[in-house]
Amino acid sequence: MGQYLVRMLLQVVPVMFLISIIVFVLVHVTGDPVNLMLPETATEEDREILRAALGLDQPLYQQYFVYIKNVLQGDFGNSFHYGEPALPLVLERLPATFELAAVAMLIGIVIAVPCGMISAVKRNTVLDVIISFLSVIGKAMPNFWMGIMLILLFSVSLGLFPVSGRGGVEHIVLPAFTIGIGLAAQMTRLIRSNMLEILSQDYIRTARSKGLREVLVVGRHAFRNGLIPVVTIMSLQFTSLIGGTLVTETVFAWPGLGQLLVTSVNMRDMAVVQAAVFIIALVVIVCNMLTDVVYRYLDPRIKYN
Amino acid sequence: MSHLLEVNHLQTHFKTPDGILRAVNGVSFTVDAGETLAIVGESGSGKSVTSMSILGLVSDPGKVVGGEILFEGKNLLRLTKKEYRNMRGKAISVIFQEPMTSLNPIFTVGFQISEVLRTHYKLNRKAAKQRAIEMLDTVGIANAEKVYARYPHQLSGGMRQRVMIAIALVCQPKLLIADEPTTALDVTIQAQILELIQKLAKEQNTGVILITHDLGVVAEMADKVAVMYGGEIVEHASVEQIFHRPSHPYTQGLLASLPKIHEDEQRLYSLPGTVPNLLESSEGCTFAPRCKFASEACLQSKPRLALQGEQHWVSCLKAEEVRG
Numbered sequence: 001m002g003q004y005l006v007r008m009l010l011q012v013v014p015v016m017f018l019i020s021i022i023v024f025v026l027v028h029v030t031g032d033p034v035n036l037m038l039p040e041t042a043t044e045e046d047r048e049i050l051r052a053a054l055g056l057d058q059p060l061y062q063q064y065f066v067y068i069k070n071v072l073q074g075d076f077g078n079s080f081h082y083g084e085p086a087l088p089l090v091l092e093r094l095p096a097t098f099e100l101a102a103v104a105m106l107i108g109i110v111i112a113v114p115c116g117m118i119s120a121v122k123r124n125t126v127l128d129v130i131i132s133f134l135s136v137i138g139k140a141m142p143n144f145w146m147g148i149m150l151i152l153l154f155s156v157s158l159g160l161f162p163v164s165g166r167g168g169v170e171h172i173v174l175p176a177f178t179i180g181i182g183l184a185a186q187m188t189r190l191i192r193s194n195m196l197e198i199l200s201q202d203y204i205r206t207a208r209s210k211g212l213r214e215v216l217v218v219g220r221h222a223f224r225n226g227l228i229p230v231v232t233i234m235s236l237q238f239t240s241l242i243g244g245t246l247v248t249e250t251v252f253a254w255p256g257l258g259q260l261l262v263t264s265v266n267m268r269d270m271a272v273v274q275a276a277v278f279i280i281a282l283v284v285i286v287c288n289m290l291t292d293v294v295y296r297y298l299d300p301r302i303k304y305n
Numbered sequence: 306m307s308h309l310l311e312v313n314h315l316q317t318h319f320k321t322p323d324g325i326l327r328a329v330n331g332v333s334f335t336v337d338a339g340e341t342l343a344i345v346g347e348s349g350s351g352k353s354v355t356s357m358s359i360l361g362l363v364s365d366p367g368k369v370v371g372g373e374i375l376f377e378g379k380n381l382l383r384l385t386k387k388e389y390r391n392m393r394g395k396a397i398s399v400i401f402q403e404p405m406t407s408l409n410p411i412f413t414v415g416f417q418i419s420e421v422l423r424t425h426y427k428l429n430r431k432a433a434k435q436r437a438i439e440m441l442d443t444v445g446i447a448n449a450e451k452v453y454a455r456y457p458h459q460l461s462g463g464m465r466q467r468v469m470i471a472i473a474l475v476c477q478p479k480l481l482i483a484d485e486p487t488t489a490l491d492v493t494i495q496a497q498i499l500e501l502i503q504k505l506a507k508e509q510n511t512g513v514i515l516i517t518h519d520l521g522v523v524a525e526m527a528d529k530v531a532v533m534y535g536g537e538i539v540e541h542a543s544v545e546q547i548f549h550r551p552s553h554p555y556t557q558g559l560l561a562s563l564p565k566i567h568e569d570e571q572r573l574y575s576l577p578g579t580v581p582n583l584l585e586s587s588e589g590c591t592f593a594p595r596c597k598f599a600s601e602a603c604l605q606s607k608p609r610l611a612l613q614g615e616q617h618w619v620s621c622l623k624a625e626e627v628r629g
């Protein structure tokens with residue numbers, strides 16, 4: 001186990017290195033930030049001076065070496081737009097994004113696990129049909145629409161929750177449900193189909209033949225097996241939430257990473273984009289490692305090698 | 306004396322989109338304590354559905370629609386769900402064909418043996434473990450204590466089937482159903498497993514229903530044989546009678562299809578004609594279309610199991626002619 005973790009960490013370093021190169025190149029070939037920083041009236045000479053000051057006149061690989069040296073010291077450069085170091089700007093947004101992703105995920109799981117299980121165990125009954133119907137609707141509703149509907153209903157009409165912003169528990173309810181309902185819909189269908197497959201396995205028949213109560217057959221023998229593939233999907237969804245709750249963040253003016261990333265891309269605020277992508281990549285990698293650990297715990301057939 | 310198990314006119318049907326499939330259609334037989342009944346018949350003849358019916362584990366879209374299953378004189382079909390559940394794994398156990406997939410991959414074999422003990426007896430963890438290890442030992446697993454903590458994927462097919470036997474027999478059931486317990490195993494392992502089942506069943510005076518394709522196994526292990534065809538029992542007799550005086554044309558066909566020299570290749574696949582369509586209920590004998598003895602009468606009326614000698618039941622209008 002310890003050895004395994006060390007090996008995982010050894011994989012992280014080259015991956016992060018690669019990501020830093022890719023991001024660096026992509027950002028530099030997509031446009032000249034100097035144009036955005038100077039007024040239209042600036043002469044070509046002014047531009048040259050600024051480029052030289054920023055080191056943008058150097059060859060790309062040299063710029064990269066300077067960049068990576070700084071990155072290793074935690075310095076992603078300054079944001080053109082905010083005039084502050086980029087990394088703290090990104091890290092500042094991380095808790096808000098994490099919070100939203102985690103609560104949304106939790107809502108998704110709390111709804112999807114029982115619904116998916118019930119749907120599978122009571123397949124082709126009225127209950128199953130109702131759950132399937134709701135999950136089709138849940139999946140079909142776009143986040144921005146769902147968000148606006150929730151705001152109209154719960155904030156504007158009922159006045160139960162604030163319309164936007166981040167603050168106390170009441171602030172997160174609507175954006176988290178906006179994302180969570182979609183997640184729940186998707187996961188419900190996944191859990192249902194997984195459980196259906198598991199329930200037809202031979203070892204489920206064995207469990208029944210041992211005289212176990214049906215609750216135990218499903219809850220003990222089927223559930224954990226059914227969970228294994230679901231964990232992968234949940235982790236994928238969680239990581240995609242870290243980088244991409246943009247729509248919801250916009251609707252609810254939620255000060256998260258997605259918002260920062262998109263505005264920075266629009267403004268060619270390279271330092272911020274690089275720092276943000278770097279951090280997101282790191283989070284994704286850590287999530288994947290954790291998923292792997294959970295996987296190993298759930299499925300003894302996977303060995304540490 | 307009443308039998309350990311008495312199945313009377315059992316009918317198990319499946320509702321399919323094409324109509325009602327009569328997988329088991331009026332099957333009757335008995336099993337006594339310490340006795341081994343072999344059920345033989347082609348693939349799809351209803352052997353497994355019969356055993357699942359006895360266990361009360363026929364699942365949708367199937368249903369036991371008629372007959373009775375008397376276990377120690379009590380009709381199992383009248384039991385509540387809970388009463389039935391309490392019999393399973395304790396009074397009636399089963400070993401399935403697929404040792405590779407019949408154990409849950411995410412639990413240790415020890416847990417899976419202890420589980421059945423703790424389901425039926427008020428045992429604490431330690432006592433259950435103790436008993437489970439003893440049982441692993443009994444089924445011939447060396448290093449029982451170590452194997453207790455192993456996962457199924459760490460064991461060979463033969464070992465897993467031994468574990469399945471341990472699970473099935475740890476509560477000392479009165480009836481054991483073994484549904485092709487060795488089909489998936491190597492030939493050399495097959496004999497060991499069958500011997501083990503036979504030995505433990507004799508020790509515990511367990512009644513055994515042995516479902517098999519292998520007539521060699523039947524000759525070796527069975528006291529009685531029921532031959533199934535198209536969801537019905539066409540002949541039911543002692544093992545000697547079946548081998549020496551087969552009185553149903555289908556039984557004769559099975560025996561004739563045996564290669565006489567190579568003993569390990571006694572399989573039941575080479576009968577001419579096709580398996581009957583269980584969706585249609587025929588007027589006459591289900592076997593008539595494949596039967597060389599069939600006459601007009603056979604196509605008109607269904608034969609019933611009738612006594613043709615001591616404890617020798619045959620369902621054929623021409624049994625006497627067939628026996629010759």
Ligand SMILES: Nc1ncnc2c1ncn2[C@@H]1O[C@H](COP(=O)(O)OP(=O)(O)OP(=O)(O)O)[C@@H](O)[C@H]1O
Pocket residue numbers: 319321326328346347348349350351352353354355365366367583
């Ligand atoms: N769940 C089900 N739904 C529909 N039909 C079924 C179902 N289970 C079994 N049957 C049908 O019941 C019939 C008897 O099947 P069964 O499994 O008892 O055969 P078998 O004698 O055990 O064959 P084998 O030697 O291949 O194991 C077959 O025609 C099969 O198609």
Ligand SMILES: [Mg+2]
Pocket residue numbers: 352353354484
């Ligand atoms: Mg079968």
